[in-house]
Amino acid sequence: NAGVTQTPKFQVLKTGQSMTLQCAQDMNHEYMSWYRQDPGMGLRLIHYSVGAGITDQGEVPNGYNVSRSTTEDFPLRLLSAAPSQTSVYFCASSYWQGDTEAFFGQGTRLTVV
Amino acid sequence: SQQGEEDPQALSIQEGENATMNCSYKTSINNLQWYRQNSGRGLVHLILIRSNEREKHSGRLRVTLDTSKKSSSLLITASRAADTASYFCATGANDMRFGAGTRLTVKP
Numbered sequence: 001n002a003g004v005t006q007t008p009k010f011q012v013l014k015t016g017q018s019m020t021l022q023c024a025q026d027m028n029h030e031y032m033s034w035y036r037q038d039p040g041m042g043l044r045l046i047h048y049s050v051g052a053g054i055t056d057q058g059e060v061p062n063g064y065n066v067s068r069s070t071t072e073d074f075p076l077r078l079l080s081a082a083p084s085q086t087s088v089y090f091c092a093s094s095y096w097q098g099d100t101e102a103f104f105g106q107g108t109r110l111t112v113v
Numbered sequence: 114s115q116q117g118e119e120d121p122q123a124l125s126i127q128e129g130e131n132a133t134m135n136c137s138y139k140t141s142i143n144n145l146q147w148y149r150q151n152s153g154r155g156l157v158h159l160i161l162i163r164s165n166e167r168e169k170h171s172g173r174l175r176v177t178l179d180t181s182k183k184s185s186s187l188l189i190t191a192s193r194a195a196d197t198a199s200y201f202c203a204t205g206a207n208d209m210r211f212g213a214g215t216r217l218t219v220k221p
Binding site: 004031033040041042043044045048050056058059090092099100102104105106 | 143144146148153154155156157158161201203206207208209210211212213214
């Protein structure tokens with residue numbers, strides 16, 4: 001049972017480039033979400049999804065795009081990378097958000113130069 | 114803004130001592146969760162306490178919840194060096210929010 005898998009683990013982008021961070025879960029969870037964590041800070045919610053075809057914005061959605069075509073996958077797209085998006089990104093999933101434990105991936109460390 | 118706020122920001126204790134971390138939140142909740150994060154890793158769920166519960170135990174962990182004060186505490190008893198990590202509280206349903214965390218260091 002792999003749980004929540006994020007790829008890549010590390011990425012360096014140039015300003016203005018776009019890329020997709022991948023997140024996949026094999027637990028048949030309805031709820032998935034993306035967070036970013038900056039040094040010494042907690043996690044801030046970027047986008048979340050309560051099921052296939054349904055997404056919504058979190059606390060810091062600007063500059064990011066998501067879609068949820070399957071239950072298993074929830075990719076996060078950076079449209080035009082900026083240095084302010086340098087961060088560690090975590091994907092999480094749960095059966096039902098807020099009422100059961102969330103399972104987190106190991107993170108993607110992104111640097112935008 | 115973040116929903117939960119942990120206190121203290123950092124805590125350093127000796128192995129064998131107890132560690133207490135506090136969390137305050139702003140709005141009414143259905144439940145509150147605590148997570149641990151080892152350096153550079155993803156978060157791991159520790160315990161969930163529902164709004165109608167006042168105290169909950171799991172191994173060496175004890176969590177209390179005071180909905181009238183909008184606060185929760187996490188107590189780790191007989192701490193070990195392996196407990197060194199950051200601890201976060203989280204509240205919310207679809208938009209679960211985390212505090213900035215308490216960084217706990219347990220010295221051997």
